[in-house]
Amino acid sequence: MKSVREIAEEIAQLRSIQELEACGYLDDGRKGVSNAIDKQKRRIEKEQKLKFKYEEMCRYENGLKQKYRYIAGVDEAGRGPIAGEVVAAAVILPEGFLLPGLDDSKKLSLEKRTAYREVIMREADYGIGIASVEEIDSLNIYEASRLAMQRAVKNLNGTPEHLLVDAMTLGMGIDEISIIKGDANSVSIAAASVIAKTTRDMMMADYDTQYPGYYFSKHKGYGTKEHLTSLEEFGISPVHRRTFEPVKSLILKH
Known part of the structure; x- marks a missing residue:
């Protein structure tokens, strides 16, 4: 036995x-x-x-395959924080790409996001676009997010024939569909969300080294209680968004 x-x-x-x-x-x-x-x-x-x-x-991608060969998912990370750039990514997944578990990056653990990032960057065509803090302050966060997304599309190696965009239209002269909660409903947008978020998180970790005391690697620039305490103690750093509250009020106060 x-x-x-x-x-x-x-x-x-x-x-x-x-x-x-x-x-x-x-x-x-x-x-x-x-x-x-x-x-x-x-x-x-x-x-x-x-x-x-x-x-x-995959239903959006599958529905477009009869007409389009190169379909790019586009998403951004960093609309809500009071510090740091907004980062976007565009991803064209190859035919037959399979990555069960891929989802909205916010729903994934750090370990899974990191692992999926490696797979996507190894197997897919991707582009990253960034809008600076200065551009966010001068344009507004919505238009800066659109700009970062447009830059991400332009930074793809190939030229997409159709875009699937998370809750936005880009107006680049390329056929596109805006999908509400796209990162949870399209594998291409989910892949873009993973690249965008992990890239931005790494940038914020770098800022943590450059500007110690703000704990950027921990809260990623969001207005947590800890972050606001640091803001009051150390003042405004070069990566804080000056049109966002409470940064804006702090400028007026001083």
Whole structure:
């Protein structure tokens, strides 16, 4: 008779519920075998759920494939913070790209965002666009976000034939669709959201070194209580947005 460990190793290799049900170990009375079966069943069900969601998020891309070959998803990160640039990314995923679990970057753990970033940057065509703090203050955050997105599209290696954009239109003379909550409904936009957020987070980590005391790597420039305390203590840094509150009021105060 095989040991529980040997059987558990076999069960861990099964990739479908059908294989699990046909494995021949369902009637094994040992608790260790039963636990291994239950564990693998949960794993398979989770993988199937992620794959189903991924397929659902491909519906925009799949619907456009008959007419367009190069479809770029576009998203930004950093509209809400009171410090730092707004960063955008555009991503054209290759044919057959599969990354179950890809989602709105805000829903992913740091570990997953980092891992997905590496896969996307290795396998896809991507471009990054940035609008400076000065541009945010002079244009307003909405127009600065649009500018960063346009720059991201221009920085792609290839020329996209169609754009899928998160909650915005870019007006670049390229066919486009604006999708509300696009980073949760389109794999291309989700991929762009991962690149945009991880890039901006790394920039804020660099600012943490340049301007110690503001804890930029921790709050990423958002107006947390800790950040506002630092702002009162150390004043306004070169990367703070001067048209955003409470930075604006602090300028007037002093």
